Structure formats: C-alpha cells, structure tokens
Amino acid sequence: MFLGKIKKTICLFLFLALPSVPQSFGQDISVAATVNKNRLTMEDVLQLSIIIQGTQNTPPPKLPSLPDFRVVSAGTSSSTRYINTQRSVSITHNYRLTPMNTGTFFIGPARVQANGKTYSTQPIKITVQKSLSQETEGNKTAFVVANLSSEKAYVGEQLVYTFRLFHRVDAKNLNLHLPFDKTQFHKEELGKPKSYSKVINGLQYHVQELSLALVPLKKGRHKIAPARVELDLIRNTQNRSSRDDPFGQFFSRRTRVEHKVLRAQPLSIEVLPLPDGVPEGFENIVGQFNISAELGKHNLEVGDTATLTVTVSGKGNVQDVTFDEPDLESHFKIYPDKPEFHQTVHNNQVTGEKTFKFALVPLESGNKTLPEFSLTFFDPGKVQYRVVRTQPITLNVKPAATKESLNLVQSGQQNTPSRKPKIEILGKDIFPIYTELNKFQNDGNDSSPAFIGVGLGSPVILFILSALIIKRRRRMKYDAAFYRCQNAYKNATRCLKKMSTVEHSDLPAAKEFGRKLSEILREYVGNKLNLQGKAITAEEVEHRLKESGYESAAVTRKLLERCATLQFSPTTRDSTKGLLGESENLIKLLEKQS
Amino acid sequence: MKHSNSFSLFLFCVLPLFISPPADASKYFEEVVRANDLHFEKRYAQSAKAYESLIDKGARNGYLYYNLANTYIRMGKTGPAVLNYIRARKLIPRDENLAANLKFAIQQTRDKIEPPSPGTLSALFLWSNDFNLRELIYLAMILNFIFWITLALWMYFRSSSLQLARNVLLGLLLFLFFSIGVKLKNESDSKLAVVLDERVEVKSGGAEDAITLFQLHEGALVTVTDKYEDWLEVRLNDEQKGWVPKNSVGT
Known part of the structure; x- marks a missing residue:
C-alpha cells in the first residue's frame, strides 16, 4: 500500500518534471522481417530480425508457427537517428532459428500491433539442406561423434554413452542437448568432460569428450535421438593485401564468429529382458563384481574397536549395492560408517568400487566368527545370475584389562580408526508457524507518506524556529x-x-x-x-x-x-x-x- | 488566547498523522489465534482461508504471510507457499526460519529456481537487505531528528566535537537515504513472481498462438519485466525470457 503510494508520487513527479517524450514522433510505422541467409544447412542457425520503424513502444511481435525450427529469442536492439533535425526511431527484435528438418519452408508473416493497428511482415522462403557433402568428416573444421559401449544390453545393464566434439578452431559458448527418453533410460554423468588432442588424417583436432552412464529401463529396440551441440566457431581471417606483409600478419588478423549446430548420428540399441529364474536376494544389480572383507585386527579386548571393511568392485551399477548391518547376536556393538564410492571410466567401461565400513566393539570375550556377506547379481557376459560371498572371519576377544566400567561411546583408543563425527540426516521439514501475538502487530497504517513527511520535516521546522529564536536573542543582546x-x-x-x-x-x-x-x-x-x-x-x-x-x-x-x-x-x-x-x-x- | 488557538489547530492537523485510527485489535488477534489453532488441528484449508481473510482485510504482517506459507506447504501447494514466503521476506528479512523454509519450499518445486541475486548497485548496499523498507525509513527519521538537533546545538555552542558529530551524522543520513532509494528502485524494477499453475508454457509473445519457448512448473520464481494486456513478460536469466498469462503467476 505504502510502496504503491510512493510509486504513484514518483510517477507523478516524473510526469510533471520531465518533458513529455513523444513515443512515435509522428513517423509512419513500418514493419519488416529480414534473415541473414535464405539457404542454410542443418548445421547453420538462421537469424531472423523483425524491424519496426517509426516507434519503439510496441509489444513483441507475434511470430508465426514454425514447427520446423527451434526458436530462441536473441534480444532486442533499438536505435534513434537524427537526420536534418528529423528524428527517426526503430526497434529490432532478433530471433535465432535452428532448423530441425531439411526442405523448403516459409516463415509466415509476423504480426506487430502498434497504435491500434496490426502490421504484418512479408513471408520469407528458406531452404534447409543437409550438411555439405564435399566436406568429409576428416576435412571439417568441427564435427561431433556419439557412440555407445554396446548395441545390445540387458535391462539394468550399465552402458557408456560417449559424445565427442572435434574442432580445429576455437569453439566457445557450447550448448549441448542430449535428448534421452527418461521412460526408457536412466542417465548419470560420469565425471567432468575431458579435453585432449587427436590427429585424424594428418589434421590435429581438439577433442571435448563427455561420457554418460546409461541404464536401459525397458526391453525392446530403442532409438537414441541425435545429440546436438550449438557453438560459436572462432575463425581467423586476414586481409588479402596483408598476406605478403610480415607485419600485416600480426596487425591485420581478425576473427569471425560462426554460430553452428552440430548433430551426432542417431543410435539404436536392443534391450533384452533379464532371464527368468531370478534368485532370492537379487536387487537389480547387473554387471560383473567381486566382493572381499577384512578386519582391522583379529586380537582385541572387550571395549576395543576393530573396523570391518567390505569392498564390492567391478563393472556395472556398483553404487546401487547395499548391505544391512551384520547380525552379530548382540556380541558386538556396531557403528556403520557412510559407504564410500569411487568410479572410473576407461575404454568405454565403467568400473567402480564401493566400500562399507563397520566399527565393531566387542561386548564379551571369547572366539567369535563374523558372518559372511553375499551379493547376488546378473552377469551379462555369462548370461546368468551369480552370487559372490566373502570368507568367514574369526577373531579372539580377551577380557578388558581395566576394571572400569565400559564406556561404549568413548573414543581415543590407539587402534580406533579415525572417523569424523557425522550427523545422519533422517528427514527434512519446515520450521513451525509463529504463535506469539506480539509478532502479529499490523504495521500497515503507520508508514503513510504524510507520517513520513511530518517525521522527516518536523525536525527541520523545529531547527528553523530554534535558529530564528537564537538569532533574535543574539540581536537583542x-x-x-x-x-x-x-x-x-x-x-x-x-x-x-x-x-x-x-x-x-x-x-x-x-x-x-x-x-x-x-x-x-x-x-x-x-x-x-x-x-x-x-x-x-x-x-x-x-x-x-x-x-x-x-x-x-x-x-x-x-x-x-x-x-x-x-x-x-x-x-x-x-x-x-x-x-x-x-x-x-x-x-x-x-x-x-x- | 490567539497563540493557544493556533496550537490547537496545529495539533488538530498533525496528531491524526501520528495516531492510527483505532482498529478492532482484539478481533484481529482473535482471528490470528483461530487461524493458528486451525493449523495445529491440521485443518489446513480452513487455516489458509482464515489467514487469507486477514490479509484481504488489509493486515500487513510478515509473520502472517509466513504462517500462511507454512500452511500451503502442508497442503502441498508449493506455488502459493513460495509466493507468501517471498512476501514475508520483504517484511521480515532477518528471520532465519523464513529463510530456511523458503529454501525448503524451493527444493520441493520441480524447477528449483533460486531467487535472483542482487544487482551491482544492490550489492554495494547489501546491509540494507537485512532491513525492511519500514525499518529503514524509521531509522532515517531517527537519524534525521538527531542530525537536526546536533546542527542546532552546533549553531549555538560551536564546538569541534559537535561539528564532527554533525558531519558524521550527515554522511550517515545521506547514505541511508541512498540505501532507501536503491531498495525502492529494486522493489519496483525486479518484481518477483511465482508460478501458481501446475505447469505454464512460456511463449515468445503475448498471445495464445505464439511459440512455446519453454515450460515452467508450480513454484518457479521468475522476474516480471513487462506487462501487456493479460500477459506478463517474465525472465529467468539473461537468455531465457518469454510471456505467460497474467493469472498463471502470483506477484
């Protein structure tokens, strides 16, 4: 309410104080549409400009339906020019059109509303061709390649999708689109993109490589739509006259920015269902895995701590492997640690290792045997379900040397693995509502402009009055x-x-x-x-x-x-x-x- | 006699500016208690209605908006929740529970768009983000009063310490006025809006047949940059902007 009043006052002030600026300057209004080229390839981007002459105060143009292009607004620019005391104004709305199909298309009339009238632009014919055939992949300045680690996989089997961008000139403003159907694949990034150089047919290319882990969710033959990258290629150009001039080569060098859209080839994959006969304990773990377990020390006293480490490693979705706390029949107090997971990608293969740690504190003396850990998974290489197990571990627990009562929480034993205190987040919720009534004082009425005016103005008036009194008293004196x-x-x-x-x-x-x-x-x-x-x-x-x-x-x-x-x-x-x-x-x- | 008449006239004109009209405060607080009780009884729809009713009647209080937003969170309506947290933030910007709940609400949305960061000018006056406009104005009024008193004392006594105090207060006062100006400008320029519909298509122009540029979902935070008939131009960042129907977002 108060803000509104302030705004109104400011608007009124601006309205009175500033000279009125005519919006259309009495000029005739005209609207035109221009493109930077009529013929383009699937790699190019069309720049469409709607130029409105005679006014700058119009709503944005209504573009025609363009199903064969992907349209992105590229901002507006306005200009004001004075020629022989005549002022002319214009505004240009820019759009970036990325072709989605080849063929001949018409960009229909765009409509602009100004001064109560509707203005339309002329239609523009555009021809979109495939990439130029004379340029083979090896000769291109930039191209992209995508491939899958395998063309055949089982549901749940982890695949590696690799996207590579090869470029011989500088590439900037990369914008990558990887259109995966979320109902068919689960996608996961495998680390940061890699950058390296590679020589192809005698030409050196810079390569940007991005790898993704893809997990098929449904059986059947699936297509993976072409990955698309938009980028600006920075080309160096030289003046013809400066080519023979050794200094001109340094001082006449200029760059030209070329916006491109590069598409990889579409891929397809056949996803096979998991075979029947799913064993008990199978939890959609697919790949090839090993399991091992080791104990930090095998001889300890009651109240000491030993760390049991269980490691699962191999190819596949290792990160999905989970283990419950081992059942130790109350002979041990168990403190599970947060599992650690490491993953590497090499030669289109994802290998991972997940480590589970349990701090064990024996509660009674005697010879103890820890139970085995087992993992059931499907091995796509052998096309069968498999179970891997750890070896049983035995340890000898002696009575405590001291007579003091056992404090299970106490730490600082010599062989205790150093662990950072971690608080496990079990749930999230909002903070509750406020109920203290003194907080709910309605403060909507005491900030009126009159109140502020009096609050700020009254000290000034008091000051002037006191100054006058002081002055009078001095003069009287x-x-x-x-x-x-x-x-x-x-x-x-x-x-x-x-x-x-x-x-x-x-x-x-x-x-x-x-x-x-x-x-x-x-x-x-x-x-x-x-x-x-x-x-x-x-x-x-x-x-x-x-x-x-x-x-x-x-x-x-x-x-x-x-x-x-x-x-x-x-x-x-x-x-x-x-x-x-x-x-x-x-x-x-x-x-x-x- | 003549002087006393003038003084009475002065009081008659000035006092109403300071004294708010006596509102039915007890009824207002009863309504707040009732809305809170409904919330605790998990009758969230009725509780939200009670809070909304208070706001419709002209109540302007940050904690009221906060409680309303909490109620909407419980109802699963992230859009109105985010909107009311944003409204509350303008009035109680230092409240930590509010900041945490707003973050929680944004995490519940599909687009998970954080509030835009302040501009360059605002970054210089970051301290003023911890105060609402009313607090800043009150601070300016107090400082203004102290400044003029100091100035009057300095004119009478002319001591160097009073001169120093006068200069420091003047500097602080000008800085404060500038901060208020920046805050006012920010609040008028970057008007935050929240998507209230489950899904809204962002168009290239203010018309139904314009091209859909992208989609936003309930609770998404956008900045309103322009208005045309029943359409608002909204901006996510420097590149992504477009037009949405006015009734699909709350401001």
Whole structure:
C-alpha cells in the first residue's frame, strides 16, 4: 500500500518534471522481417530480425508457427537517428532459428500491433539442406561423434554413452542437448568432460569428450535421438593485401564468429529382458563384481574397536549395492560408517568400487566368527545370475584389562580408526508457524507518506524556529537599535497605562500631562527610528517618519503639537482623556505600519 | 488566547498523522489465534482461508504471510507457499526460519529456481537487505531528528566535537537515504513472481498462438519485466525470457 503510494508520487513527479517524450514522433510505422541467409544447412542457425520503424513502444511481435525450427529469442536492439533535425526511431527484435528438418519452408508473416493497428511482415522462403557433402568428416573444421559401449544390453545393464566434439578452431559458448527418453533410460554423468588432442588424417583436432552412464529401463529396440551441440566457431581471417606483409600478419588478423549446430548420428540399441529364474536376494544389480572383507585386527579386548571393511568392485551399477548391518547376536556393538564410492571410466567401461565400513566393539570375550556377506547379481557376459560371498572371519576377544566400567561411546583408543563425527540426516521439514501475538502487530497504517513527511520535516521546522529564536536573542543582546525598536511599543504602552491611572483635573497636572505625553510619543518614535527621542521636534518627527515610510507621520505631528499646546496653555479639562486615547491608538497604528 | 488557538489547530492537523485510527485489535488477534489453532488441528484449508481473510482485510504482517506459507506447504501447494514466503521476506528479512523454509519450499518445486541475486548497485548496499523498507525509513527519521538537533546545538555552542558529530551524522543520513532509494528502485524494477499453475508454457509473445519457448512448473520464481494486456513478460536469466498469462503467476 505504502510502496504503491510512493510509486504513484514518483510517477507523478516524473510526469510533471520531465518533458513529455513523444513515443512515435509522428513517423509512419513500418514493419519488416529480414534473415541473414535464405539457404542454410542443418548445421547453420538462421537469424531472423523483425524491424519496426517509426516507434519503439510496441509489444513483441507475434511470430508465426514454425514447427520446423527451434526458436530462441536473441534480444532486442533499438536505435534513434537524427537526420536534418528529423528524428527517426526503430526497434529490432532478433530471433535465432535452428532448423530441425531439411526442405523448403516459409516463415509466415509476423504480426506487430502498434497504435491500434496490426502490421504484418512479408513471408520469407528458406531452404534447409543437409550438411555439405564435399566436406568429409576428416576435412571439417568441427564435427561431433556419439557412440555407445554396446548395441545390445540387458535391462539394468550399465552402458557408456560417449559424445565427442572435434574442432580445429576455437569453439566457445557450447550448448549441448542430449535428448534421452527418461521412460526408457536412466542417465548419470560420469565425471567432468575431458579435453585432449587427436590427429585424424594428418589434421590435429581438439577433442571435448563427455561420457554418460546409461541404464536401459525397458526391453525392446530403442532409438537414441541425435545429440546436438550449438557453438560459436572462432575463425581467423586476414586481409588479402596483408598476406605478403610480415607485419600485416600480426596487425591485420581478425576473427569471425560462426554460430553452428552440430548433430551426432542417431543410435539404436536392443534391450533384452533379464532371464527368468531370478534368485532370492537379487536387487537389480547387473554387471560383473567381486566382493572381499577384512578386519582391522583379529586380537582385541572387550571395549576395543576393530573396523570391518567390505569392498564390492567391478563393472556395472556398483553404487546401487547395499548391505544391512551384520547380525552379530548382540556380541558386538556396531557403528556403520557412510559407504564410500569411487568410479572410473576407461575404454568405454565403467568400473567402480564401493566400500562399507563397520566399527565393531566387542561386548564379551571369547572366539567369535563374523558372518559372511553375499551379493547376488546378473552377469551379462555369462548370461546368468551369480552370487559372490566373502570368507568367514574369526577373531579372539580377551577380557578388558581395566576394571572400569565400559564406556561404549568413548573414543581415543590407539587402534580406533579415525572417523569424523557425522550427523545422519533422517528427514527434512519446515520450521513451525509463529504463535506469539506480539509478532502479529499490523504495521500497515503507520508508514503513510504524510507520517513520513511530518517525521522527516518536523525536525527541520523545529531547527528553523530554534535558529530564528537564537538569532533574535543574539540581536537583542548586541544590536541596540534593534533592541530599542523591539521594546518601543511595550515601553510606550506601559507608560500610557501608568498615566491613565493619575488624575489630571487641575491645570498644573494637565500641563505635566501634556509634557509627559509628548515625551512618551517622541520617545516611542525615537526608539523605533533609533533617534534621541527627547531632543527631536514635532516637525522633525514628521520628517523622519515620512522618510521611513510611515503613513501616519502628519497625524503624529499634529498630536505632538496638541500636546505642546496643552503643556504651554492648559485650558480644557476634558482634553487629557481624549489625548490619551488618541495617543494609544496612534501608537498602535504606527506599530502596525512599522 | 490567539497563540493557544493556533496550537490547537496545529495539533488538530498533525496528531491524526501520528495516531492510527483505532482498529478492532482484539478481533484481529482473535482471528490470528483461530487461524493458528486451525493449523495445529491440521485443518489446513480452513487455516489458509482464515489467514487469507486477514490479509484481504488489509493486515500487513510478515509473520502472517509466513504462517500462511507454512500452511500451503502442508497442503502441498508449493506455488502459493513460495509466493507468501517471498512476501514475508520483504517484511521480515532477518528471520532465519523464513529463510530456511523458503529454501525448503524451493527444493520441493520441480524447477528449483533460486531467487535472483542482487544487482551491482544492490550489492554495494547489501546491509540494507537485512532491513525492511519500514525499518529503514524509521531509522532515517531517527537519524534525521538527531542530525537536526546536533546542527542546532552546533549553531549555538560551536564546538569541534559537535561539528564532527554533525558531519558524521550527515554522511550517515545521506547514505541511508541512498540505501532507501536503491531498495525502492529494486522493489519496483525486479518484481518477483511465482508460478501458481501446475505447469505454464512460456511463449515468445503475448498471445495464445505464439511459440512455446519453454515450460515452467508450480513454484518457479521468475522476474516480471513487462506487462501487456493479460500477459506478463517474465525472465529467468539473461537468455531465457518469454510471456505467460497474467493469472498463471502470483506477484
């Protein structure tokens, strides 16, 4: 809610602050489709560009249906040009079309909507051929090869699928597609891709090799679709003129990037079902395997630890082999370790080794025999089910030398195999919901823009106010004229108030009243204008007030003259009250005009 | 008399900005308790409805979104779960349980797409990712208040220590304002969306007959980059982007 308001404010600001930019610039809109070539091979990639002239503010073009191509967006580019003060704009939508079939195809009209109208491009005829026949595999700059370790296999038998890319120039931006049907094969990567060099027919190629383990899941004849790799080949080019120039060979060398799609040949495989008569204990282990077992030490005391190691090795799906803890009838405490698995690929053969370790702690003394471990598997070479077994192992357990009670968890014995403490993850789950009500305070209302404005603005206002107060206090302290001017009204009204309480009924009092009133008025004017008030005359008061822009200058002079008249010829009794009132009003008026 | 009238007017205008209208808080908390109880009773559909109802009424609280997301996880709806964890993350970005549950929810999705990493500018202001926008604004308000007080004191007393404090506070304040700006820009530019349909086809254009470029599945995290009628342009990375129907994703 709050974010929305902020956005609206920003949008409004941008709308008001920025000059309006026309979107279409009043130009005619035109749409065109171009390709980089009309004839191409299955190895090439077609670049389709939809160019929209006259506007940049359109939705993306609606491309026609292109079932014979794989379409990938390659971004957009826009341009703005000025020619003789005329501005022209355009936007280009680029696509990368990878042919999936050979033949002649039409790229139908692409549609673009702009200013309420729909614009269409012209159809383009494209011919897709097979790879050029004159180039044999040995002469090509780059080619790919895929093969299987065997064309016939049993369900569950591990095969090796090898994909090799041969290239004589630099290859970058490799994008490999290996389309396996997941319902027919189980796929597993066999390590990182390998890179090496190989000479074919006198030409040296760089080879990138990737091996996968494929396990057929269903019987029958299956096809493996061609593997496809998209890549950029970096070709070096030279100017014709610089070929004879020894320096030109260094300085005129340029590179050209060629985007290619290379396809391997399709493969097929016949998958045979496993023969009948599946023995008990068979768990879909197919291949050729050996099994062995050994014990770390054969003579030990109660409470000591010995490690029993069972190793299964051979060709096939070794990683799927599992063993339960051996049944030792409570004579031993058993701590199984996490199995270790190593796999290697050599000459289209996957060989692996899986090691199971059990730490055994004898609980009682005596001669003990460990039971054998057995593995049942199907051997495709001999076309039969086989069982391999370990030899029984005997060991002699002596009573413990110390009388201390046995601590089975304690470690640190001399011959104890060093094992890292590992925590076995048994399951995963989310953290529970929160229930503390104080966490659920609704904080949707207290972040309004007005609140933020006041929160951020009020310190600024307070600062300005305090700065003004500080400034005024300093000026009152050091600027005498300012101090007099600021206190003039207060002093004058105080004196007038004091006079109003005194009776001026007799003539000497009226005379004194006139003198005092004149003095108060002149003192007020003197304070306001920073003059010696008592020394200035009525004419001078008028003149100075006029100079300072006071409108009531003449009235002030007249009032001062009346005060002088009262002072020197006190005739009327009731004139004092009237003069006092007039003086109060005049001072208020002058205060407003200041 | 005149001054007191002005002060009353000031209070009348300013106070409503600070004091929220009295909401029916007890009813709100009762609803939260009821939704939580329904969750514990494993009546997840009703619990989700109760949380949604609170949110529809305008409640904006990170823990509410978190609980709702947990409920959706229990219902097996990873799409709405991821969406509500993302919404909660905006409000309670430091919550460790939330981070762990979001990771768990993403692992439950088929596409397993992690939230996009922050851009270059955001990387410089990584610290601000641990705060929500509201917290950053409050921090800025407090710092702003302290700064102006310090400035006023410095003007009155003119000591070197106050000058140093003034300069440091100004620097911090500007940095904080810039961080808020970057956060606001990020939240408006890279709008995260979550696929809610079981499967959605990403098209080359905003039309049904456009070519399908690739497919996404429930719970997939995408960045919305454009909008056209009932279609949204979404981006997974620099290369993979396309258009999806607006109602197939939640933002």
